[in-house]
Amino acid sequence: MNDTELDRLLDTWEPPAPPPSFREDLRARFPRAERPRFARSLGWVLMIALASLTLAIGTGQSGGSLRDSRIVRILSQLYETCLEGLEAWQATSIVAQIRQSQPRVYVDGQLAGPLRYGHGSRMDVQVPGDGTYSITSFPIPSHRADGGLTGWVEAGHIRGNLIEFQAGGKQVRIECNKPIVGSDRPVFAMRRPST
Amino acid sequence: MGKGPAHLISDARRGKEEAFLQLLDEHHLPLFRFAWRLTGSIADAEDIVQECFLALLKPNCGFDPARTTLRTYLLGAVRNQSLKRLQRREQGTATEPADHRTPETEALRGEMPGAVASAIAGLPQTQREVLLLAHYEQLSLAEIAEITQLEVTAVKSRLQRARATLRATLGAYSPHTERTI
Numbered sequence: 001m002n003d004t005e006l007d008r009l010l011d012t013w014e015p016p017a018p019p020p021s022f023r024e025d026l027r028a029r030f031p032r033a034e035r036p037r038f039a040r041s042l043g044w045v046l047m048i049a050l051a052s053l054t055l056a057i058g059t060g061q062s063g064g065s066l067r068d069s070r071i072v073r074i075l076s077q078l079y080e081t082c083l084e085g086l087e088a089w090q091a092t093s094i095v096a097q098i099r100q101s102q103p104r105v106y107v108d109g110q111l112a113g114p115l116r117y118g119h120g121s122r123m124d125v126q127v128p129g130d131g132t133y134s135i136t137s138f139p140i141p142s143h144r145a146d147g148g149l150t151g152w153v154e155a156g157h158i159r160g161n162l163i164e165f166q167a168g169g170k171q172v173r174i175e176c177n178k179p180i181v182g183s184d185r186p187v188f189a190m191r192r193p194s195t
Numbered sequence: 196m197g198k199g200p201a202h203l204i205s206d207a208r209r210g211k212e213e214a215f216l217q218l219l220d221e222h223h224l225p226l227f228r229f230a231w232r233l234t235g236s237i238a239d240a241e242d243i244v245q246e247c248f249l250a251l252l253k254p255n256c257g258f259d260p261a262r263t264t265l266r267t268y269l270l271g272a273v274r275n276q277s278l279k280r281l282q283r284r285e286q287g288t289a290t291e292p293a294d295h296r297t298p299e300t301e302a303l304r305g306e307m308p309g310a311v312a313s314a315i316a317g318l319p320q321t322q323r324e325v326l327l328l329a330h331y332e333q334l335s336l337a338e339i340a341e342i343t344q345l346e347v348t349a350v351k352s353r354l355q356r357a358r359a360t361l362r363a364t365l366g367a368y369s370p371h372t373e374r375t376i
Binding site for chain 2: 019
């Protein structure tokens with residue numbers, strides 16, 4: 001057998017193409033920069049805090065009473081907004097941690113598709129046979145002001161490097177390769193309507 | 196003119212996904228082929244290549260564009276990862292039955308690619324790596340030496356030995372050989 005014949009023989013051993021999901025799976029694991037979004041959120045929080053402080057000082061200097069119901073209501077609303085901003089910032093920074101810790105999704109113990117990242121602190125999990133669930137650590141009430149349902153429920157928790165929650169009748173576990181929270185946090189989930 | 200790999204890696208580390216995808220699109224096919232031929236598993240090859248690309252984003256990644264090309268660096272990373280997996284697999288499957296396939300039995304089943312795969316799998320590890328990189332990836336001896344951390348002369352002799360072994364093992368498939376099977 002000469003060199004050309006051997007080369008031809010070797011060329012018969014062709015590799016398969018990478019799986020179609022290869023690029024998308026790797027893309028889902030790419031840690032995107034989240035800093036500008038954090039900075040913006042934090043900026044808003046600080047601005048609101050500063051506005052509250054200015055208003056309080058101004059009210060005190062003008063001789064007005066802090067017990068004035070209107071002022072109290074405004075301050076209370078600003079305080080609530082401030083807290084909400086901090087929660088949003090924390091939830092988004094948790095997503096940034098998750099992105100950088102190679103999360104693997106298991107549904108009832110079986111490896112499932114990769115985690116997908118939505119806007120802000122929202123992430124999507126594909127639950128085989130049940131559809132897509134959106135999850136977040138940002139506390140979203142289950143009822144709207146008008147009494148209607150938002151679709152979100154507290155479904156589990158984040159503990160150390162694990163996110164665990166119930167999706168329908170199935171147990172979803174997301175394992176990260178490093179801790180993503182210092183202390184336990186609840187996880188809120190919503191089943192997304194199929195399109 | 197497009198950005199060089201060092202720029203693209205730097206952009207990807209700053210969170211620019213398009214830079215990361217450009218690197219991926221340029222290099223993933225030869226890496227996947229090499230990983231698959233070393234491990235024989237699509238899932239392993241996929242995993243190995245993904246890990247190698249993600250490792251590029253880490254600040255302690257050892258790629259130095261002044262010393263080597265990105266392709267050579269990544270092929271070296273794939274080789275190291277594949278070796279680790281193969282070693283783990285060997286430790287875990289000591290009782291696995293031996294592969295009794297021969298060129299003759301493969302030919303009987305009409306599996307020439309399988310026979311080639313078996314013959315290559317039967318080569319000693321470094322000969323196998325050198326052959327895969329030289330024949331299938333068309334790398335120069337110097338590039339292979341860099342990846343396998345051997346001298347160029349050692350690469351050359353291993354390649355010659357690998358080809359000689361394959362000629363003998365696959366001799367039954369030569370068009371000049373009269374088949375008796």
